[in-house]
Amino acid sequence: MSKITALDTYDVRFPTSRELDGSDAMNPDPDYSAAYVVMRTDQPSLAGYGLAFTIGRGNDVQKAAIDALNHHVAGLDLDEVIDDLGGFARRLIGDSQLRWLGPEKGVMHMAIGAVVNAAWDLAARAAGKPLWRFIADMTPEQIVATIDFRYLTDALTPEEALTMLHAAAAGKARRLAQLLQEGYPAYTTSPGWLGYSDEKMQRLAREAVAAGFRTIKLKVGMNVEDDVRRCRLARATVGPDIGIAVDANQRWDVPDAIAWLRHLAEFRLAWVEEPTSPDDVLGHAAIRHAVAPVPISTGEHTQNRVMFKQLFQANAVDLIQIDAARVGGVNENLAIMLLAAKFGVRVFPHAGGVGLCELVQHLAMADFVAISGNKDDRAIEFVDHLHEHFVDPVVIANGCYIAPSAPGFSAQMRTDSVAQYVYPEGPAWCMPVDTAKA
Numbered sequence: 413m414s415k416i417t418a419l420d421t422y423d424v425r426f427p428t429s430r431e432l433d434g435s436d437a438m439n440p441d442p443d444y445s446a447a448y449v450v451m452r453t454d455q456p457s458l459a460g461y462g463l464a465f466t467i468g469r470g471n472d473v474q475k476a477a478i479d480a481l482n483h484h485v486a487g488l489d490l491d492e493v494i495d496d497l498g499g500f501a502r503r504l505i506g507d508s509q510l511r512w513l514g515p516e517k518g519v520m521h522m523a524i525g526a527v528v529n530a531a532w533d534l535a536a537r538a539a540g541k542p543l544w545r546f547i548a549d550m551t552p553e554q555i556v557a558t559i560d561f562r563y564l565t566d567a568l569t570p571e572e573a574l575t576m577l578h579a580a581a582a583g584k585a586r587r588l589a590q591l592l593q594e595g596y597p598a599y600t601t602s603p604g605w606l607g608y609s610d611e612k613m614q615r616l617a618r619e620a621v622a623a624g625f626r627t628i629k630l631k632v633g634m635n636v637e638d639d640v641r642r643c644r645l646a647r648a649t650v651g652p653d654i655g656i657a658v659d660a661n662q663r664w665d666v667p668d669a670i671a672w673l674r675h676l677a678e679f680r681l682a683w684v685e686e687p688t689s690p691d692d693v694l695g696h697a698a699i700r701h702a703v704a705p706v707p708i709s710t711g712e713h714t715q716n717r718v719m720f721k722q723l724f725q726a727n728a729v730d731l732i733q734i735d736a737a738r739v740g741g742v743n744e745n746l747a748i749m750l751l752a753a754k755f756g757v758r759v760f761p762h763a764g765g766v767g768l769c770e771l772v773q774h775l776a777m778a779d780f781v782a783i784s785g786n787k788d789d790r791a792i793e794f795v796d797h798l799h800e801h802f803v804d805p806v807v808i809a810n811g812c813y814i815a816p817s818a819p820g821f822s823a824q825m826r827t828d829s830v831a832q833y834v835y836p837e838g839p840a841w842c843m844p845v846d847t848a849k850a
């Protein structure tokens with residue numbers, strides 16, 4: 413019988429702040445980073461890969477949190493994990509001493525997410541399937557068994573989830589063929605970073621439309637005059653038929669968001685993302701009510717399924733971002749996608765960073781095939797950064813994510829990339845010798 417032998421962790425950081433890639437109103441100089449985990453087995457050719465995404469400082473803290481879970485994993489029978497992914501996640505979340513650090517939020521929860529995702533990657537690899545297909549091929553009962561319904565049953569019970577999944581099963585084969593044929597729609601944030609000049613934004617926006625993207629997203633929230641100018645330039649560049657979303661990355665208080673968004677209403681925004689604190693459910697509801705019909709959204713920093721439940725119950729959002737590496741792994745994202753389907757809220761998965769596109773595409777595709785059955789009224793974020801560091805990088809064609817075919821969750825990083833960017837000893841972080849002073 414195969415065993416899981418070790419949980420190896422790596423602090424991998426990319427010096428993206430040097431080019432202002434990823435710059436926004438709250439995060440002016442991110443160094444995109446991964447607390448990267450490899451779940452090794454006694455079979456040299458079989459391991460599971462996962463990551464928690466951070467933006468630089470603190471990636472060592474995130475790595476230490478993953479290391480704190482080692483005692484739950486090393487030495488387990490492989491089958492014990494991959495045959496009961498729900499039980500595995502519940503054991504990590506249920507560690508009463510570590511739970512004190514959350515519960516189910518922040519660094520520890522993200523660490524659990526990385527390890528749980530590595531277990532799903534391992535299970536999909538063992539089955540020889542890409543993760544989206546591995547999920548889509550599960551029965552409704554198997555999917556429901558992976559989900560922790562604790563704190564959800566006032567909004568969604570296991571029985572309701574089963575009914576929804578059985579109803580979705582009818583069109584599964586047709587949607588699977590459709591996904592393989594068409595891919596899954598993407599939108600792009602590449603033109604919109606706040607640190608870019610107007611000229612660079614317009615050039616990248618033109619390129620995005622030419623590449624087939626139907627929506628672009630701009631970062632906003634530093635200066636309202638700049639935002640009005642950039643939205644106007646973007647609209648003139650892409651024309652009336654391309655969606656323009658904006659993302660404030662939690663910049664505003666509630667009254668400020670309402671006042672600011674009145675200046676941007678004329679641009680017919682596709683949505684406004686993270687207008688205020690991700691924890692402020694009633695604040696989102698107030699903003700949404702005040703600026704209607706401008707669609708309001710949040711989710712990439714929404715820490716768990718309980719917060720999503722409240723956003724839906726309070727009619728606080730028109731759509732959400734899910735993030736593959738923020739909550740407690742695939743299991744919790746399945747719960748969130750089921751909740752969104754029940755409340756009729758569209759899902760525009762958050763991606764970019766490092767590895768987030770690779771990961772979240774699987775969740776969106778599984779949602780289309782097996783849960784919501786919809787993909788044409790939604791899109792996955794795409795940013796063209798750092799994909800070259802992955803063994804199975806995303807493939808985009810004509811503004812769509814092409815369904816991955818390699819087994820697993822696409823989270824495996826290239827060995828040479830890990831060696832190059834491991835912090836602080838990797839060559840990418842070693843300062844060049846200043847010969848002028850020698």
Ligand SMILES: [Mg+2]
Binds near residue numbers: 659661686712
């Ligand atoms: Mg965002």
